[in-house]
Amino acid sequence: MKEEILIEDDLRLLQKNIQSFIQNDVVLEEQKVKSSLEKLPENIINKLQTTMKEIGLWFMNAKREWGGAELSIYDQVHLNEIAAQHHRGIYHPGGGAFGSDIPSFLENCTKKQLNNYVIPSIQSGRGCYVAISGKHEGDHPEYLDVQTTSLQNGWLINGHKSYVSNVDQAFFGIVLANVIENGNKKPTLFIIDREDFIQKDHKKLLDVRTLSDIAFNDLFIHKDRIVGKVGEGDTLLQSWVTESQLLLASRCIGVGKLALQLMLEYGQMRITRGQPLTQFPSIRTMIASSATELEAARLLVKQAAKYVATSLDEGSYFAKMAKLYTTEVVFKIVDHGLQIHGGAGFTKDLPFERWYKELRMARVDFMSSEIIHDHIAKTMLDKQS
Numbered sequence: 495m496k497e498e499i500l501i502e503d504d505l506r507l508l509q510k511n512i513q514s515f516i517q518n519d520v521v522l523e524e525q526k527v528k529s530s531l532e533k534l535p536e537n538i539i540n541k542l543q544t545t546m547k548e549i550g551l552w553f554m555n556a557k558r559e560w561g562g563a564e565l566s567i568y569d570q571v572h573l574n575e576i577a578a579q580h581h582r583g584i585y586h587p588g589g590g591a592f593g594s595d596i597p598s599f600l601e602n603c604t605k606k607q608l609n610n611y612v613i614p615s616i617q618s619g620r621g622c623y624v625a626i627s628g629k630h631e632g633d634h635p636e637y638l639d640v641q642t643t644s645l646q647n648g649w650l651i652n653g654h655k656s657y658v659s660n661v662d663q664a665f666f667g668i669v670l671a672n673v674i675e676n677g678n679k680k681p682t683l684f685i686i687d688r689e690d691f692i693q694k695d696h697k698k699l700l701d702v703r704t705l706s707d708i709a710f711n712d713l714f715i716h717k718d719r720i721v722g723k724v725g726e727g728d729t730l731l732q733s734w735v736t737e738s739q740l741l742l743a744s745r746c747i748g749v750g751k752l753a754l755q756l757m758l759e760y761g762q763m764r765i766t767r768g769q770p771l772t773q774f775p776s777i778r779t780m781i782a783s784s785a786t787e788l789e790a791a792r793l794l795v796k797q798a799a800k801y802v803a804t805s806l807d808e809g810s811y812f813a814k815m816a817k818l819y820t821t822e823v824v825f826k827i828v829d830h831g832l833q834i835h836g837g838a839g840f841t842k843d844l845p846f847e848r849w850y851k852e853l854r855m856a857r858v859d860f861m862s863s864e865i866i867h868d869h870i871a872k873t874m875l876d877k878q879s
Contacts, residue, residue: 505572511549512576512588519545520589524581529842532704533582534589542591543619553593553616555737560608561616562596567737568803571744571795578748581845584852585659585703587745594621594660597668598737599683599730602722611685615665623664625655625686625708626731638681640671640710648717649673649684651710661694661706669710670727680725684715700851736802736810738860739817743795746856749849750788750824753831756844757781761834771834780830788827791820811873818866825853 523538533539546552554570556562565573577587593616600612600622615621628639640653651671661667667686672679686692693709722730758781761772771777798812828849832839839846857863 505569508551508569508573509576512551512573513579515545515549515591516577516580516588520580520591523589529581529845529848530701532698532702533586539590542589543593546588546591546593551592552619553596553621555598556596556616557601560596560613566803567740568796568799570737571740571799574741574744575748575751575792578745579752581848583749583752584742584745584849584856587748593619594664595738595741596621597624597734599721599734602726602730604718606718607685607721611666611687618665620663620665621660623658623660623667624734625658625667625669628654628656638670638672638679640669642671642673642682642684644673644675645714649715649719651684651713651715654707654709656707657697657705658708659703659705661708662696664688668721670731673724675724681727682724683721683727683730685719685721686713686715687719690715699855702848702851703855732810735860736813739813740795740799740802742856742860743791743813743816743820744799746820746824746853747788747792747795749845749853750784750791750820750827753824753828753846753849754781754784754788756846757784757831757834764834777834780834784827784830787823791816791823794819811870814861814866814869817860818863818870821853821856822863825850825857828853 519542523534523542527534527538534542543552551563551565551573553560553562554565554573555567556564558564574587577592578584580589582589596612596616600608603612611622625640638653640651640655643650643652651669653671655669658667666688669684669686670681671684673682674680690713692713693711695707695709696704697707698704721727758772761777761781762770764771772781794812795816798809798816801812802809828846831846832850835844835846838844841847861869
């Protein structure tokens with residue numbers, strides 16, 4: 495579906511508003527709490543969210559009729575880059591002020607599903623979680639661990655999903671499961687109600703991000719909990735994964751810009767052997783390569799977002815490239831930042847330590863670098879055949 499893109503003047507105004515909000519509100523609030531906290535306290539998040547609702551940027555990607563801002567992916571990419579320029583910006587842009595992202599495939603929900611789940615999740619700010627992968631699943635629907643059996647008036651779900659974010663906070667969940675029909679496996683999306691009994695095992699990864707393993711043991715859900723049709727699950731997920739790759743990449747760009755700024759400021763201030771660090775050729779090489787690769791990544795992300803927003807076939811292909819290149823480039827930039835700051839960079843007082851850990855996880859999120867390499871190579875080879 496082709497999206498309406500804001501005109502440049504409107505987009506620049508929103509960028510300025512968000513930049514001011516990040517500097518004058520989010521950064522100040524982050525300075526008041528322990529840097530080791532995974533996210534800001536709820537009372538602070540609620541205050542920040544009130545400001546975003548007033549500005550009109552609540553749930554950027556959700557439809558206006560649902561209570562969101564309904565911005566195109568192209569506009570979201572530009573705004574996320576700025577919203578991420580703070581300590582917790584990669585996974586909590588704006589400190590959580592914008593609400594959660596609502597998967598685009600939810601437009602396939604019935605009116606009843608929208609009223610019972612989607613709209614309340616936006617009004618409450620709790621969003622939803624999406625459970626796709628299991629511990630031993632590949633990227634092909636054939637290997638899904640969660641299986642669903644059809645009953646007369648509903649479905650019985652069994653299996654496990656791993657590394658799911660936002661499980662406890664979410665208003666509802668979405669799970670990808672195989673429906674077994676006549677011996678065939680058909681990947682399908684199901685709604686999980688917050689009152690459904692599921693087993694949860696929370697894990698804090700690298701001390702900065704909590705994800706959950708969830709288990710379904712003969713969970714019965716009503717027949718009206720399917721999103722779309724039986725067998726459409728994998729297709730519906732593809733557009734959401736593409737958009738998620740771009741949004742993650744854009745937030746990494748924002749962190750990369752802030753990391754480079756901190757490197758320049760510290761490099762000019764730190765005196766060693768009688769001169770600032772920035773006077774040493776090795777440090778200048780780090781700065782120059784960081785600036786060059788960051789700008790290349792930024793251009794790739796924006797071009798990919800334009801392809802996706804205008805529904806060009808190349809959108810998914812370039813989104814994978816953008817996510818792959820950006821997460822690896824910004825990881826290297828943050829590594830340079832650690833090198834330049836020395837021991838101070840490894841403390842929790844500065845954001846480099848957190849960014850380093852989160853970027854390592856970002857290289858696995860929404861398709862790992864290795865799988866993306868394989869997809870890109872396959873696309874190139876298919877074009878030659």
